Amino acid sequence: MNFAFAKKARKLSGLAIFSSIVGLTLVSILPWVSETTTDAGGKNLTIYHNIVTIDMSYNEQINVLAGDIRLIIDFFWLIIIFGLLSFVGTIIYVSDKHPRLAQVSLLLGCLTIIFSILVVFVNWSWIQKIGTMETISASPLFGVSNIPIKYAHLPLAMGVISLIGSGLYTWLILSSSIKPFIGSKKQKEPVEKLRVQEPKTRQPIQKLPVGEKQDSYRRIQTRSFEFEKESPIEKPYAEEEYSKPEQKQHLEPRKPIPTKQPFPLKKSLDIEETYGNSSAAEELSSRQDEPPSTSPLFEKALYSAIEKKQMEINKEKTDKKQQPAKKKISVRCPQCKYILSVEKGEGITKIKCPKCGKEGVIK
Amino acid sequence: MSEDPALNAKREEKIKEQLLDEVFKKAEISRGVRPPNKVISKKKSYEKTFPKVGILIIIIAIIGLVFINTIPWVYARYNDTEAAFYKNFESKKDDQQVRDLFKSPYYLGLSINDFTNAPALATYGFISLIILGIAITIFGILDKIRDFSIETFTIIHFTAATAIIIPGIFIILSSTKILGAHFLLYHNMSLITTPHLKLLFFPAAFAVVVIGFVIIRLAFTIMRMDFNELEKMKETEISEKPFSSYTYGGELQ
Numbered sequence: 001m002n003f004a005f006a007k008k009a010r011k012l013s014g015l016a017i018f019s020s021i022v023g024l025t026l027v028s029i030l031p032w033v034s035e036t037t038t039d040a041g042g043k044n045l046t047i048y049h050n051i052v053t054i055d056m057s058y059n060e061q062i063n064v065l066a067g068d069i070r071l072i073i074d075f076f077w078l079i080i081i082f083g084l085l086s087f088v089g090t091i092i093y094v095s096d097k098h099p100r101l102a103q104v105s106l107l108l109g110c111l112t113i114i115f116s117i118l119v120v121f122v123n124w125s126w127i128q129k130i131g132t133m134e135t136i137s138a139s140p141l142f143g144v145s146n147i148p149i150k151y152a153h154l155p156l157a158m159g160v161i162s163l164i165g166s167g168l169y170t171w172l173i174l175s176s177s178i179k180p181f182i183g184s185k186k187q188k189e190p191v192e193k194l195r196v197q198e199p200k201t202r203q204p205i206q207k208l209p210v211g212e213k214q215d216s217y218r219r220i221q222t223r224s225f226e227f228e229k230e231s232p233i234e235k236p237y238a239e240e241e242y243s244k245p246e247q248k249q250h251l252e253p254r255k256p257i258p259t260k261q262p263f264p265l266k267k268s269l270d271i272e273e274t275y276g277n278s279s280a281a282e283e284l285s286s287r288q289d290e291p292p293s294t295s296p297l298f299e300k301a302l303y304s305a306i307e308k309k310q311m312e313i314n315k316e317k318t319d320k321k322q323q324p325a326k327k328k329i330s331v332r333c334p335q336c337k338y339i340l341s342v343e344k345g346e347g348i349t350k351i352k353c354p355k356c357g358k359e360g361v362i363k
Numbered sequence: 364m365s366e367d368p369a370l371n372a373k374r375e376e377k378i379k380e381q382l383l384d385e386v387f388k389k390a391e392i393s394r395g396v397r398p399p400n401k402v403i404s405k406k407k408s409y410e411k412t413f414p415k416v417g418i419l420i421i422i423i424a425i426i427g428l429v430f431i432n433t434i435p436w437v438y439a440r441y442n443d444t445e446a447a448f449y450k451n452f453e454s455k456k457d458d459q460q461v462r463d464l465f466k467s468p469y470y471l472g473l474s475i476n477d478f479t480n481a482p483a484l485a486t487y488g489f490i491s492l493i494i495l496g497i498a499i500t501i502f503g504i505l506d507k508i509r510d511f512s513i514e515t516f517t518i519i520h521f522t523a524a525t526a527i528i529i530p531g532i533f534i535i536l537s538s539t540k541i542l543g544a545h546f547l548l549y550h551n552m553s554l555i556t557t558p559h560l561k562l563l564f565f566p567a568a569f570a571v572v573v574i575g576f577v578i579i580r581l582a583f584t585i586m587r588m589d590f591n592e593l594e595k596m597k598e599t600e601i602s603e604k605p606f607s608s609y610t611y612g613g614e615l616q
């Protein structure tokens with residue numbers, strides 16, 4: 001789940017919705033058409049018409065234009081509805097619940113681009129169409145005929161903004177939907193190659209004496225720290241990489257380090273603060289991104305700790321192994337002749353007869 | 364300030380132990396000896412808040428209803444005379460000259476009936492908003508009882524906020540006809556025969572459109588807040604770190 005992706009999708013969808021709402025309002029408010037007529041005295045009159053008065057007009061040419069404006073209104077509504085669906089899709093996507101529903105909602109939001117294109121196309125063709133007519137024309141902005149911008153251009157501008165928003169949204173959604181398929185194709189090949197190489201590169205596990213075992217374990221641990229900076233796909237192949245000769249050089253035994261040097265530590269450091277305070281921990285964690293610099297003192301301390309831990313683990317294992325299995329034996333009480341079953345471990349086991357209460361030991 | 368060397372040494376030892384333990388665990392995970400666990404976390408507490416938005420929407424809708432009923436829908440000034448017409452085109456003194464303005468709606472696109480329809484449509488819009496506000500508030504109360512998951516809570520809250528936009532648009536569109544008439548009046552003034560008309564204004568329609576846009580803006584804000592809340596909540600989960608970390612080879616500060 002990608003929050004940045006969802007946030008971007010929400011913003012773009014919001015842009016398309018808001019511009020459509022404004023466009024819808026402008027379509028209903030603005031005077032689209034100006035009609036030039038002559039009055040009884042032969043004087044030229046200009047009448048402005050909006051969507052309401054267009055319907056009332058007796059001029060057939062104006063009535064024809066009304067159909068296109070109604071189409072623009074319908075398309076704006078459709079952009080709003082599908083945009084709102086995509087809005088809901090983003091929150092479902094972020095919540096990680098119902099991923100299918102989220103995907104469908106987000107994809108439905110892509111339909112806004114079609115309606116945005118239609119809005120722009122119908123609006124533009126409307127302006128072109130009215131330009132060819134004689135008695136009627138597109139109303140100039142504020143009634144100033146010198147200005148090339150008409151009122152009809154304002155909803156067109158909203159349509160263009162909506163188109164930009166929905167276009168970017170569609171690109172974002174579709175590219176993210178296609179990405180996994182492309183990614184899977186690209187990844188398939190190297191994974192298969194690695195699988196083929198696997199039996200060749202894997203070394204048989206050799207039994208080593210305890211001392212050598214610990215030493216090799218220490219080396220592997222050291223290597224694994226360096227793998228932390230590598231991509232996660234490479235981590236499982238850490239062992240294979242370890243077996244490469246050029247990396248073996250890196251794992252040569254290190255020179256002895258003077259132990260009397262103090263551990264680099266700030267005097268004011270408090271353990272509780274360092275580990276209890278999340279901000280301090282975050283600060284430390286942010287340092288993980290920096291390239292590691294070698295500290296021989298720390299390595300030495302690390303080796304000793306790993307050795308210590310390994311020893312403890314080995315000891316636990318050996319203790320478990322060495323624990324003798326308890327034998328179940330039957331013993332007859334010398335006093336009451338009652339036969340009782342006893343679990344006998346190593347050494348002396350004390351027993352007590354449940355019938356007469358006589359105590360004794362088994363050696 | 365002098366520090367006890369024994370105490371300092373003890374501290375050092377403790378830090379060393381902790382760091383080494385962590386690095387050892389990391390090493391184990393990277394080696395594949397131990398599966399990566401997210402048990403130790405620095406999860407911040409996240410609490411759901413009661414949705415006050417429902418109450419806010421109810422308040423806005425009530426304000427809208429008050430505006431519809433108290434602000435005049437038509438305000439006209441001519442020959443030093445003022446006339447105000449309220450909802451359903453009611454006036455205290457019946458002004459025939461203003462009534463004549465809307466007899467032929469060819470130039471303004473407005474008839475007297477529109478002053479009955481527009482407040483009615485806006486009223487329905489505000490009532491539907493009140494219903495939505497009540498629904499959100501009830502949902503908030505239900506959440507207190509049933510304790511829905513944060514995701515469910517946010518999705519429902521977000522969807523309710525999205526639903527608010529629809530009545531918001533209807534409220535705006537209910538008055539656009541009147542607003543459009545205002546624009547036409549500006550352009551077709553020379554054609555209107557009412558003598559000495561100085562001002563014709565539709566205050567209630569403007570107020571309703573402004574309230575409609577405020578509602579839509581509020582809905583967008585609620586959605587953004589819900590989104591951010593969910594992100595915050597998810598981040599607290601994601602921010603789980605297996606160990607308090609230390610850079611290998613780095614210097615402790």
